[in-house]
Structure formats: C-alpha cells, structure tokens
Amino acid sequence: xxxxxxxxxxxHLPMQAKSYIPYLQVxxxxxxxxAFLVIPILTIVVVSFWDYDFARIIPDFVLTxxxxxxxxxxxxxxxxxxxxxxxxxxxxxxxxxxxxxxFLAFHVRSDTWQTACFLICTVPFLxxxxxxxxxxxxxxxxxxxxxxxxxxxxxxxxxxxFLLFSDFAVVLAFVHLxxxxxIVPIFNSMMRIDxxxxxxxxxxxxNGLQVLTNVIIPLCKPGIAIGSIFVVTLxxxxxxxxxxxxxxxxxxxxxxxxxxxxxxxxxxxxxNAVILLIVVLLxxxxxxxxxxxxxxx
Amino acid sequence: MxxxxxxxxxxxxxxxxxxxxxxxxxxxxxxxILSFQGPEGGLTFPMRGVSLNWFRNLTEKxxxxxxxxxxxxxxALGVIVMLCTVxxxxxxxxxFRHRFRGSGVIFYLxxxxxxxxxxxxxxxxxxxxxxxxxxxxxxxxxLGAHLTWTLPFGLLIMFAIFNRFNKSYEExxxxxxxxxxxxxxxxxxxxxxxxxxxxxxxxxxLSYDEFARTLMTAxxxxxxPLEIYAMTTNVTTPVLYALGSVTSAFSFVIIVLALGAVTFxxxxxxxxxxxxxxxx
Numbered sequence: 421x422x423x424x425x426x427x428x429x430x431x432h433l434p435m436q437a438k439s440y441i442p443y444l445q446v447x448x449x450x451x452x453x454x455a456f457l458v459i460p461i462l463t464i465v466v467v468s469f470w471d472y473d474f475a476r477i478i479p480d481f482v483l484t485x486x487x488x489x490x491x492x493x494x495x496x497x498x499x500x501x502x503x504x505x506x507x508x509x510x511x512x513x514x515x516x517x518x519x520x521x522x523f524l525a526f527h528v529r530s531d532t533w534q535t536a537c538f539l540i541c542t543v544p545f546l547x548x549x550x551x552x553x554x555x556x557x558x559x560x561x562x563x564x565x566x567x568x569x570x571x572x573x574x575x576x577x578x579x580x581x582f583l584l585f586s587d588f589a590v591v592l593a594f595v596h597l598x599x600x601x602x603i604v605p606i607f608n609s610m611m612r613i614d615x616x617x618x619x620x621x622x623x624x625x626x627n628g629l630q631v632l633t634n635v636i637i638p639l640c641k642p643g644i645a646i647g648s649i650f651v652v653t654l655x656x657x658x659x660x661x662x663x664x665x666x667x668x669x670x671x672x673x674x675x676x677x678x679x680x681x682x683x684x685x686x687x688x689x690x691x692n693a694v695i696l697l698i699v700v701l702l703x704x705x706x707x708x709x710x711x712x713x714x715x716x717x
Numbered sequence: 718m719x720x721x722x723x724x725x726x727x728x729x730x731x732x733x734x735x736x737x738x739x740x741x742x743x744x745x746x747x748x749x750i751l752s753f754q755g756p757e758g759g760l761t762f763p764m765r766g767v768s769l770n771w772f773r774n775l776t777e778k779x780x781x782x783x784x785x786x787x788x789x790x791x792x793a794l795g796v797i798v799m800l801c802t803v804x805x806x807x808x809x810x811x812x813f814r815h816r817f818r819g820s821g822v823i824f825y826l827x828x829x830x831x832x833x834x835x836x837x838x839x840x841x842x843x844x845x846x847x848x849x850x851x852x853x854x855x856x857x858x859x860l861g862a863h864l865t866w867t868l869p870f871g872l873l874i875m876f877a878i879f880n881r882f883n884k885s886y887e888e889x890x891x892x893x894x895x896x897x898x899x900x901x902x903x904x905x906x907x908x909x910x911x912x913x914x915x916x917x918x919x920x921x922x923l924s925y926d927e928f929a930r931t932l933m934t935a936x937x938x939x940x941x942p943l944e945i946y947a948m949t950t951n952v953t954t955p956v957l958y959a960l961g962s963v964t965s966a967f968s969f970v971i972i973v974l975a976l977g978a979v980t981f982x983x984x985x986x987x988x989x990x991x992x993x994x995x996x997x
Contacts, residue, residue, distance in 0.1 A: 441897075445812035446823055448805045452868055453826040456861035457833070460841025467844050477847075520737055523730040527723075537734070539976075544741045546918075547968045548926040550945050551961040555744035558751055558761045565747065565762060596740065628726070649832060657834020660928060664949065674836050681933065686844060693837050704832055 461697070468690035477686050485691035495676075495692075499699070502672045505587075505662070506655040509594040513651050514644065516595065517602025521643075522636075524603075525610035538607070545600045553593050553664050560584040560592075585667030593665045598654055602647035609643030610636070645711040649704050656700050745965065752958035760955060771959035784944065784960065790855050791941035795925040797860060802867040802920030803913055809868075810875025811901070827869040835929035838865055843933030858934040863924040870923065871916045878912045911979045918975040922968055 471480040489495050520541070528534045544552065559565050560583040567579040582588055613636065621631045659674030673696050680689035751758075755766025775784050813820060830838075842862050846853045853859070882905075890904045906913070928942040935943060941964060948957050 439817075442812040442815040442817040442820075445808040446817065446820075449809040449812075449827075449868060449872065450819075450823055452805065452861065452864045453823070453830060456842055456858075456865045457826060457830050457838065460838060460845050461833070463845040463848065464837065464841045467848075477844075516737060519730065519733055523734050527727045527730055540738055541741065543969070543972060544745060546922040546926070546972055547745075547965040548928070548942055548945065548961075550928060550942060550949065551748075551965055552745065554949060554957060554961055555748040558747045559744045561761050563761045568762070596744070599737075628724075653832040653834065657836055657929075659836060660946070674834060677836055677840070678932075681840060686840075686847075689840055690844065693840055696834065697837060700832065700834065 464690045464693050464697075467687050468694045470687045470690075472685060472687045475684065485687045486695075488688070489691050489695065494671075498671045498673055498676050501670065502656060502674075505590060505594065505672065506652050508591050509598065509655050510648060510651055512591070512595045513599045513602045514648065516599050517647060518606055518640075518644070520599075521603050521607040521610055525607055541600060541603060549597055550660065550664070552597060553661060556589065556593060556596075556665070557584065560589060585665070585669060587666065587670055589665040590662055590670060593661050594655055594658070597661065598651050601650035601654065602644075605646040605650075606640055606643040609640040613639050642711040645707050649707050652703055652707075653700055656696065656703070748958040749962045749965075751955055752962040754955040754958075758955060760953065760958075771955045772963070774954075774956045775959055775963065783939065787939045787941045787944040788964075790938055791925055794855055794859060794863065794940060795921045797856065798863045798867055798924035799917050799920040801860070801864055802871045803917050805864070805868060806871030806875050806916055807906075807913065809872050810879055811905075813872075813876065814879055827872050830865045831869040835866070835927075836932070838862055839930050839933040846934075853934050853936040855931070855935045855938055855940055857936075859931055859936070859940070862930040862934040863927055866927060866930055867920045867923050870919050874912060874916050874919070878909050882909070911982050914975055914978050914982070918972065921971060925968070925971075 467477065468485055469481050469483070471478040471482050471484070524534055524537055528537055557564070561567070562579050562581065562584070564584070566583060567576075570576045571579060617635055617639075618631055621635050626634065657674050659672060659678040662670055662672040662675050663678070673692065677689045677692045677696070680686075680692065747762075751760070751762070751764070752771055753767050753769070754764055754771060755768045756770045758765040809823075813824075839862060842858050843853060846858050851857075886904050886908065887900050890900045895903070926942060928946060931940050931943055939947070945957075945960060945964070948960065
C-alpha cells in the first residue's frame with residue numbers, strides 16, 4: 421500500500437469525510453427515545469389539561485385535574501407517605517449497599533471470588549420483582565416461618581401481625597428489591613480508588629475509621645449519588661410493591677396514579693404524573709449537583 | 718492491604734455479607750420448596766405431602782389462565798428486545814466515540830429514560846396510542862416501552878466498554894488497509910463480544926420480567942408478568958409458587974447460558990490468542 425493512503429485514511433476518513441456516520445449510528449436510539457419517551461411525556465402533559473367523563477377523555481383546556489389534585493388533603497398525605505418510604509429505603513439500602521460493596525471491594529482479594537460474590541448478589545435481581553415479593557408471604561405471614569420460629573422459641577406468645585401487609589413489609593420488600601442498585605455503583609467507585617492512596621493514608625498515621633471517612637467515602641460520592649438516584653426514583657414511582665406488600669392498606673403516589681388509570685380517569689392520572697415527574701426531577705437535580713454523572717462513565 | 722493477615726473487620730463484614738445473601742435467597746427458596754406441596758397443601762408451611770401437582774396444574778389452561786400463551790409472548794418479546802438492545806446500543810456506543818451535535822441531548826434522554834418512573838412511561842405510551850387511534854400490542858407499543866428501559870442500560874455498558882477500549886488495535890487494522898466496516902466486524906466486535914453478551918442478557922431478562930412498563934402497553938394479550946400479577950389477586954393455591962419457581966428457574970438457565978457463553982469466548986481467546994484482526 422502506498423504510504424500516503426494510510427495517512428489519509430487515518431487522518432480524514434473516520435472523522436471528516438464520513439461525518440454523517442455518527443448520526444446514522446445514533447438514529448435508532450434517538451427514534452426510540454423520541455417516540456416512546458419524549459412524545460409520551462408531552463402527551464401526558466397535554467392530557468393533564470383535558471377533561472373526562474366516566475368513559476371518555478375530552479380534549480379541552482381545564483385546570484380542574486390540578487385543582488382537584490392539589491386541593492385534596494389526600495394528595496399531600498400520599499406524597500408525604502411516599503417520601504417517607506423513599507427516605508427509609510434510601511437509608512437502609514445505602515447502609516447495606518455500602519457495607520456489602522466495601523466488603524467485596526476491599527476484603528475479597530481474588531478476582532475470581534470477587535466475581536463469584538458479585539454474581540451471587542446479581543442473580544436474584546434478574547428474576548421477576550413480583551415473584552420476589554410473593555416469596556415473602558410464606559416467610560412473613562401469620563402462620564409463616566418467622567412467626568412459627570418466634571412463637572416456637574417462646575420470644576412472643578402469639579404471631580406478630582405487623583410482619584406482612586404493613587409498612588414494615590413494604591420497606592422490607594423495597595430493600596430486598598433495590599439494594600443491588602446501590603451496591604453496583606458504589607462498588608464501581610470503590611474499585612477505581614487508587615489503592616496507594618489508602619496505603620499512604622495508613623502510612624501517614626490514619627486509623628481505619630479515618631481512612632474510611634476521609635479517603636474512601638469522599639471518593640465514593642459519585643457511586644453513592646448514582647445509587648441514591650436509582651433507589652429514590654424507583655421507590656417514588658412504585659405501585660406494585662406498595663399495593664402488594666401493604667395489602668392495599670398504604671398509599672403511594674404511583675398507586676394513586678394506578679388507581680386513577682384503572683378507573684379510566686386518564687387526565688387525573690396525567691396531572692398526578694406531571695406533579696410526580698416534577699418532584700422526581702427536583703430530587704434528581706439536587707443529587708446531580710453533588711456529582712457530574714457524565715464524568716463518571 | 719497485601720501481605721497483612723486478615724483483620725477482624727474481615728470476619729464481621731464477611732458475616733454481614735453472608736446474612737445479606739441469606740436475605741436475598743431465603744424467601745425465594747421457601748417458595749421453591751412450597752411449590753412441591755401436596756394437593757391438599759396451602760400457601761404456607763407445613764408441607765402436606767410432596768407432589769408435582771401444582772406444576773401439573775400449570776399446564777391446564779383453565780386453572781391459571783393462559784400461562785403457555787403469556788410465557789410464549791414474554792419470551793418472544795424478550796428475544797426481540799434483546800436483539801434490538803444489542804444492535805441499537807452498539808450503534809449508539811459507536812456514535813458516542815465521535816463528537817456529534819445533539820450528543821448531550823441523547824445522553825440526558827438516556828438518563829431520563831432510566832429515572833422517569835415506569836408507570837409514567839406506561840401511561841404516556843398508552844395515552845399516545847389511544848389518541849392516535851392505534852391499538853396497543855405487546856410487539857409494538859410494548860416493545861417500545863421495554864426498549865426505553867433496556868437501552869439506557871445497554872448504552873451505559875457500551876460507554877464503560879469503549880472507555881477501556883484500546884484504540885491502537887483499530888489503528889493497526891486501518892493501517893493494514895481495513896475498511897471501517899471491516900474494522901468493526903473483525904476487530905471491535907470480537908474484542909467486546911463478552912460485554913455484548915452481557916448486554917443481551919440484560920435486555921432479555923429486563924424485558925422478560927418487566928411489569929409496570931407493560932401494564933398499559935401490552936394491549937389485549939397478557940405477558941407473563943401481567944399474568945402473574947393477575948394471579949396474585951385471585952389465585953390462592955401453591956400453583957402461584959409453581960409458576961414462580963418455573964419462571965425463576967428459566968431466568969437462572971438463561972443466566973447460566975450467558976455466563977457459559979462469556980466463559981467460552983474468554984477461554985477460546987486465552988487458548989488461541991485474540992482472533993481480532995484475523996479477518997476470519
């Protein structure tokens with residue numbers, strides 16, 4: 421091959437002569453997000469101003485959906501309850517996720533063991549959420565394993581009622597479902613920490629706790645932020661877990677929407693969706709201030 | 718850290734990890750055991766005999782609704798989503814290696830797609846189709862809804878792959894006269910194949926188990942998660958557990974197959990060296 425050709429190929433072809441190629445490559449991605457994310461969300465915003473009766477949705481511009489939603493004390497209570505779930509689940513998943521990630525990143529020494537432990541944590545995540553929720557019934561129920569064990573051991577004299585179909589069950593299921601979303605990004609951040617920084621801190625006379633709070637935690641902040649965004653948004657939008665694990669006794673924003681949808685009150689559900697989206701975006705925006713996600717990839 | 722004997726914290730944290738694993742697997746193993754209940758048994762312990770009765774029940778259509786049909790639909794949808802996810806994320810990942818206008822917008826759309834609550838996507842697509850007057854179907858609107866969930870994961874994995882990708886292999890191929898397409902086909906794809914299998918696994922299982930995004934987008938035919946959800950409200954026999962065991966076992970088989978494929982690719986590479994650039 422003549423020397424000039426290789427040079428021109430490298431210099432021009434990939435970057436300039438074929439500059440339309442990245443657009444072709446990204447087109448399918450842009451199409452999916454446009455058609456199935458952007459337009460649907462715009463549709464929700466538009467429909468939230470529409471009117472409805474028992475069977476139809478009627479194109480219009482009314483503020484009744486928002487007025488009914490924002491004027492009702494139930495809405496505030498439901499939002500507060502959902503935020504409470506999000507806060508408790510966030511604290512629990514962060515504590516568990518950080519500890520597990522720390523163990524895997526700093527204490528498991530061989531790569532093979534690290535991969536194996538990691539897979540063990542990941543596998544349940546790949547089966548259905550609903551199945552994983554159902555699996556708590558024989559464990560937590562009135563005649564379930566836990567109650568039988570507690571009664572059998574004489575710790576309590578009659579079965580505990582609060583274990584299943586309660587806020588406790590909801591939070592437990594959330595933690596069961598979503599801790600992995602905290603483990604993965606924190607583990608990822610920890611694996612990027614230069615081990616010599618930690619050695620240096622020890623050599624400088626820091627004790628284990630000081631290394632943890634002054635070196636490891638600050639360097640894990642991006643992972644913590646990403647995991648928190650996942651957990652908080654998943655909990656905020658959830659309705660299956662709340663309906664199922666509370667036995668229909670607790671409310672959440674997602675459940676409120678799902679109920680409106682099942683009653684065919686689409687504009688009311690849409691107005692609620694818009695408010696939920698704003699709340700979620702504000703929360704995510706606040707967390708993104710801590711970390712530039714794009715830099716983390 | 719090297720060379721020192723294991724500190725006490727290792728054992729404390731190790732015990733914590735084991736507890737966490739028990740927490741993950743304990744409940745699932747109880748439904749697996751309970752799905753072998755005898756015909757008289759109920760939803761909780763004790764076991765009243767051991768039988769395959771509830772698994773047999775799954776095959777009888779009238780007992781649990783359309784299990785076979787919903788399984789077939791979910792599996793078909795999962796495979797389509799898997800293929801689309803691999804192809805579209807790979808193309809998108811390649812695009813993001815260059816600068817192009819709108820890359821920031823697409824990136825933030827991908828992030829938005831991850832964090833917008835699923836029920837919102839479901840409601841939006843359902844409303845959009847209703848207003849246009851199109852029917853929602855599992856292979857149309859359902860497929861689109863699932864892709865909004867799988868593509869961001871696929872794309873983020875692609876970013877991670879290409880950040881670690883050594884570009885000198887491609888330059889070497891170009892210097893030897895390979896066309897851009899040949900470079901992708903014979904150099905890039907073989908090198909990233911294990912990660913592409915990972916994306917495929919993600920696509921398949923995320924779609925196979927997706928409930929909320931399917932709720933308003935699947936049309937008249939149920940997918941498996943919708944079927945299971947319907948069953949939780951009106952079925953009070955261990956047939957529910959049998960279904961849970963079967964679908965979980967299916968997911969496990971898929972995971973094992975995918976891991977097997979990755980191991981095989983790595984093993985072949987270790988044995989023969991990389992076949993990247995051989996032009997086979």
